[in-house]
Each structure stands twice: as structure tokens, then as C-alpha cells.
Amino acid sequence: MKKVNFYQTRLQGEIHVPGDKSISHRAVMLGSIANGTTTVEHFLPGEDCLSTISCFEKMGVEIQRNGEQVTVWGNGFKGLVEPKEILDVGNSGTTTRLLLGILAGIPFHSCMIGDSSIAKRPMKRVTNPLRDMGAKIDGREDGQFTPLSIRGGNLKGITYQSPVASAQVKSSILLAGLNGNRSTTVTEPHQSRDHTERMLQAFGVSIEVKGTSVTVKGGQELTSTSIYVPGDISSAAFFLVAGAIVPDSEIVLKNVGINPTRTGIIDVLQQMGATIRIENEREENFEPFADLYIQTSELHGIEVGGELIPRLIDEIPIIALLATQAEGTTIIKDASELKVKETNRIDTVVNELTKLGAKIEATDDGMIIYGKSKLHGAEVSSHGDHRIGMMLAIASFVSEGELQIEDTEAIAVSYPSFFEHIESLSK
Missing domain, CATH: 3.65.10.10 (Enolpyruvate transferase domain)
Structure with missing residues (x-):
């Protein structure tokens, strides 16, 4: 059980996320x-x-x-x-x-x-x-x-x-x-x-x-x-969302892969109104990558579905958190593939965010998130899913009180330096 409390902590600086x-x-x-x-x-x-x-x-x-x-x-x-x-x-x-x-x-x-x-x-x-x-x-x-x-x-x-x-x-x-x-x-x-x-x-x-x-x-x-190997945009997504929702934050993520079949998270942030820039684009081994700049933004709800889903399927847990901090309703649909990931990510995301005070409900192929929610501390669990664990840790930045997160060890599956990077950016 890892105890985290990043409430009223801002994020500033630059990091290199792990390889894709x-x-x-x-x-x-x-x-x-x-x-x-x-x-x-x-x-x-x-x-x-x-x-x-x-x-x-x-x-x-x-x-x-x-x-x-x-x-x-x-x-x-x-x-x-x-x-x-x-x-x-x-x-x-x-x-x-x-x-x-x-x-x-x-x-x-x-x-x-x-x-x-x-x-x-x-x-x-x-x-x-x-x-x-x-x-x-x-x-x-x-x-x-x-x-x-x-x-x-x-x-x-x-x-x-x-x-x-x-x-x-x-x-x-x-x-x-x-x-x-x-x-x-x-x-x-x-x-x-x-x-x-x-x-x-x-x-x-x-x-x-x-x-x-x-x-x-x-x-x-x-x-x-x-x-x-460029930086993993699925790992970068957690800090892109953090940079958009945590007050007084400004982050640069260096050398992140921007393969167009993977950049759905950038599309969602742009559609929600985030201030995000793609800079210094280049390519090696047929794979494009760039530096990504993100800062605290006023966000609004959108609908996410259709052809966009395969381009962000792994980012939906952190997109759900993003939606809790946006004004209005966000609908995620056509995402039944989430049921056969490390966990049933539809049910897991809804259950864990509900514990934090989010207004969110599951559907057969996604979820509906009603923003903007004021979140609070609670006992939560990654359920052995690395992306759920990281999403909950980022949620602590906008949750008043302490989060006790069970099984954060799962995060090492894709991002062994995750908490080190949180500490390096926290001000």
C-alpha cells in the first residue's frame, strides 16, 4: 500500500519518459x-x-x-x-x-x-x-x-x-x-x-x-x-493529463513517439481545449517523434469514439480522470476492448474513480463522466494494472486528502521510473 498526497503540488520542468x-x-x-x-x-x-x-x-x-x-x-x-x-x-x-x-x-x-x-x-x-x-x-x-x-x-x-x-x-x-x-x-x-x-x-x-x-x-x-526507441506516448499521457489539470503546471516531455496511430491522446486534449504544442519533430527507423509541451488549461467535455478508439485504447483510464476535471459531460464509447485488458478497465476505472468522488458511470462499451468533480482521498487499488495505478497516482494531484493505493508495484511493468519523475517535476 503506497500513501500519496500531492494535493496543491504543481508540476514544472522537463522529463524523458521511458522508451515505447x-x-x-x-x-x-x-x-x-x-x-x-x-x-x-x-x-x-x-x-x-x-x-x-x-x-x-x-x-x-x-x-x-x-x-x-x-x-x-x-x-x-x-x-x-x-x-x-x-x-x-x-x-x-x-x-x-x-x-x-x-x-x-x-x-x-x-x-x-x-x-x-x-x-x-x-x-x-x-x-x-x-x-x-x-x-x-x-x-x-x-x-x-x-x-x-x-x-x-x-x-x-x-x-x-x-x-x-x-x-x-x-x-x-x-x-x-x-x-x-x-x-x-x-x-x-x-x-x-x-x-x-x-x-x-x-x-x-x-x-x-x-x-x-x-x-x-x-x-x-x-x-x-x-x-x-522513442519515448512511449502511453507513458507520456499521464504527464500530459497532469500538466493540463494540475494548477500552475507547465511540462515538456522530450523525444516522445508521435506515430499517428498512437496520438489519439493529443487529439483528445486538443478537442477539450488544452494548451499543448508539438515541437522539434523528427524521424528514425520509420517512427516519428517530437517534444511535447503542455500547461494548465480550461477544459470541456467531448465525445470519444469510433476510429479514434484504437489510437488511444491504452490511454482511456487517464482520459477518464482528465474528463472529471473538464466542464460538462464526456462520453467514451466503442471501447469494449477495454474489457479484455489487464483488468476489465471499464469497471475498474469507474469503481476506483467513484471512490474518489467522481461522477462516472459504466456503459456496455465505455463510460460517461460528468465534470467537473471535486475529488478526495480514499483507499484505492490498481488491481494489478499498471495504467490504473498511474492514473490513481496522478489523481492525487487534484484530490484533497491522502490516497492509499494498493499494488503500485504493477507500475513497473511499463514505467519503472514513474514516481521518480513525479518527484522531479513536483514544486
């Missing part, structure tokens, strides 16, 4: 199946990404980590060897689903397990299309849940219409498609984040993107490269 979690995962994965030595700068040394490193080390890949620098000695798909141990993905849904796509194309047997949260997260959205490609996958409830057993190889290319806009589903199928006998195409209802497509190109893979469809030809090999 999605990009860090993919850099290690693609480096492991590429030919040659890949170097990764500004890697996120959070627990999820360390789970990815551990899984590939168990398959014979030599990986060296020195703080935020990682070196991966890859030898192509053929360099992976059958693991003697069970592959433990920890709390990482990205590791689980993307690794399934890679293992689907390798002619050996492997087993995968995760923590209690992963054991509840649906996997058939990935295992079913991979089975259609020819992979042999078994697990609890016919492959719906971990533990999972995979025997890969002899894949055929498929054309897949995904029922959900999910980067994990899309990426898993595309990675399997690299070992298919012909092209593989994935089409989504809306475009999800495209880090996999961009990074595949950085590793020399030819892909074709048309609207919400992505095609990769089978039989392509990856060539090692150097990857710079």
Missing part, C-alpha cells in the same frame, strides 16, 4: 529473427519487455542488456532452437500474442505460460487464424487461454478479416506470414497501431499497405539494423 513499450518488444523480437547484430537504444527495461528478452534467450538467442541499450545477435528464424523450458511471458499480452505468430512458423514444439492476468485474456483471436495457417496450437478451452502448446511449421498464407482493430492480432498473423508459402493479408475494421509494419520495413521486409489492409509476402528474411 510496443517498439521495445518488437525491436527484440525482430532482432532475434533477423540475420546479424541488432542494437537497440532507449529500450524500456520494464518487466513486460524483459519477459520478451527471457523468452528469446530460452530459444538460444544471445541478448546483452546494458541499462537502456540492448544488443541482439540474431541468426534468422533458423537460429531459434526448441526451448528446454516453458516460455514465461509474465504479464505481457504483447509477448504472448506476437510470440505465438513467430512460433507458428518454426518446426519445433514449445509451451507458453503467463501470470494470473494473462491466464484470463482471450487468445483465440490469435490462435484461430494461426491454426488456419497450419500451426498446431492447443491450450485451455481449446486454445482460448494459456497455458498454450505450439508446434509450428509448414504455414500457408491467408487472407484474414479481423473482427477487431488489434495491433497484437494483426502483428501475430503478419509475423507468421513471413513463414507462409504465399502472401498473407490482414484487414481490420479500423487501423490499429502500425509499429510492426514500420519496423518490418526497417529490417528490410517488403510490405504493402492499402487502407486498413496489410500484406506481407512469405519467405522474406530480416536483416539486422539499429533501432532508436
